[in-house]
Amino acid sequence: xxxxxxxxxxxxxxxxxxxxxxxxxxxxxxxxxxxxxxxxxxxxxxxxxxxxxxxxxxxxxxxxxxxxxxxxxxxxxxxxxxxxxxxxxxxxxxxxxxxxxxxxxxxxxxxxxxxxxxxxxxxxxxxxxxxxxxxxxxxxxxxxxxxxxxxxxxxxxxxxxxxxxxxxxxxxxxxxxxxxxxxxxxxxxxxxxxxxxxxxxxxxxxxxxxxxxxxxxxxxxxxxxxxxxxxxxxxxxxxxxxxxxxxxxxxxxxxxxxxxxxxxxxxxxxxxxxxxxxxxxxxxxxxxxxxxxxxxxxxxxxxxxxxxxxxxxxxxxxxx
Numbered sequence: 001x002x003x004x005x006x007x008x009x010x011x012x013x014x015x016x017x018x019x020x021x022x023x024x025x026x027x028x029x030x031x032x033x034x035x036x037x038x039x040x041x042x043x044x045x046x047x048x049x050x051x052x053x054x055x056x057x058x059x060x061x062x063x064x065x066x067x068x069x070x071x072x073x074x075x076x077x078x079x080x081x082x083x084x085x086x087x088x089x090x091x092x093x094x095x096x097x098x099x100x101x102x103x104x105x106x107x108x109x110x111x112x113x114x115x116x117x118x119x120x121x122x123x124x125x126x127x128x129x130x131x132x133x134x135x136x137x138x139x140x141x142x143x144x145x146x147x148x149x150x151x152x153x154x155x156x157x158x159x160x161x162x163x164x165x166x167x168x169x170x171x172x173x174x175x176x177x178x179x180x181x182x183x184x185x186x187x188x189x190x191x192x193x194x195x196x197x198x199x200x201x202x203x204x205x206x207x208x209x210x211x212x213x214x215x216x217x218x219x220x221x222x223x224x225x226x227x228x229x230x231x232x233x234x235x236x237x238x239x240x241x242x243x244x245x246x247x248x249x250x251x252x253x254x255x256x257x258x259x260x261x262x263x264x265x266x267x268x269x270x271x272x273x274x275x276x277x278x279x280x281x282x283x284x285x286x287x288x289x290x291x292x293x294x295x296x297x298x299x300x301x302x303x304x305x306x307x308x309x310x311x312x313x314x315x316x317x318x319x320x
Contacts, residue, residue, distance in 0.1 A: 015113060015200050016293035022204035023290050026211030027219075033212020037274055040206050040282075044271045045169045047202040048136075050195045051112055052177020053188055055133060062130045069249060073131040073257050076243040078142055080261055081106035081236050085284075086150045088235075092228045098221070100151045100277055101284035102228065104269040107146035108285075109135035109170075111263035112199055113293060120300035122308055123255030131260045136174055139268070140166040147272075155277065165275055170268060203267055203289060210270050210286035213279040222287075229287045233295055237262030251308040259299065263292045 026033040036043075063070050085106030089099040110132040118128035143166055144159035151157055181188045211218060240261025244254030270285030 016290075016297045018200060018204050019207055019290050019293050022208040023211045023286065026208040026213075026286075027215055030212040030215035033208045033215075034279075036205055036209025037213045037279060037282075040209060040267075040271045040274050041165070041169045043202045043206055044267050045173045047112060047199050047267060048170050049173035049177045050198050050202075051136070052174040052179075053181050054192065054195055055129075055174070055178045055181065057178075057182060060130065060133065062126045063134065066127075069127055069247070069253060070130045070134060072243065072247045072249075073127065073260055074135050074138070076240060076257060076261050077110060077131065077135050078107070078138075078146065080239050080243070081232070081264060082146045082150055084232055084235055084239075088228050088231050092224055094221075094225065094228060095280075096154045097278055097280040098225060098284060100147070100155050100157075101269065101273050101281040102232065103147055103151045104143075104273055104281070105229075105232065105264050105266055105284050105288045107143045107150070108265040108268045108272075109139045109143070110260045111265050111292065111296075112203075112267070113296065114259050114263040117263065117296040117300045118256050118259045121255050121259065121303035122252065122306075123259065123303070124250075124252040125256075127253055128256040128260055131256070135260075136170060136265070139265075140171050143268075143272075158276065162272060162276060165272055166268070169271060170265075206267050206270055207286045207289050210274070210279070210282045214283045214286075217280055217283060225284060226287055226291070229284060229291050230295075233262050233288065233292050236264075237295070237299065255303055255308070259296065262299075263296055264288060266292065 082103060083106070085102040085104075086099070089102040094102065110128075112132075114132055115125065115128050119125050140163050144157075144162035147162065148157045148159045237258050241254050241258035243261070244257035247253075247257075249257065266285040266289040268285075269288070270282040273279075273281035273285060
């Protein structure tokens, strides 16, 4: 177990580099990597189950104590990013399937690695965890409606089928993991150190498979789409911080909102695109997964060297 934990710690530290390496493998060995795509939903389900195992009922206490801050964050998450995805995709003149892929990224809940980034950035970890948890639990209901509203005129969107997909690969695994952690805490405690390894490997495989299935598209539209993804993530980080500033949150809360709004569950976006559209629609999710982990690491490094004005606010953000 010690060796496995050391490996898990290593992949956790080098998450962004490993995701980038997975994308490069997908480009170098496209036919082999493409064979992963039928298993994307299963991989995401495993990742979400691991996320549920890492959660506790105590993580939701901030919702009861400071509902205003959590509500502000979740509203920002489900308005800023979907609208940015739609607007940027059209501004860059992307084809319909990539437009849908950008909207799917924006309409997905918070990213699975955002809590770690917030912690490293000296942000409000409790608020970050609450936002990720609440947005994930709301995803089956909100994500299909947002995609239908923003992409329904571009491609045929079945909100009902998408709801069932998110229910199966996100909500049920997360709730199952949470219940197992709650009622079999001692059993789960032994495997908690290994969860980062499972999550990282799962996301790397998803990125590898999606990039491999779209290797030709990456070579032809990759630069333009890459710029669109960078703009999406960068504006999300900036606007998330500004929403926290406008909501009069302390610096730790602003950092949490910035990361939570800017980092999305791009694995879910890729999975939904693969299941309900064509593989090309999954490409924005794969590229976003590569980029937001690189930018998240950079943001964490920047803020880690700049302590918030009031360290006491770090774990608890008052309502706006």
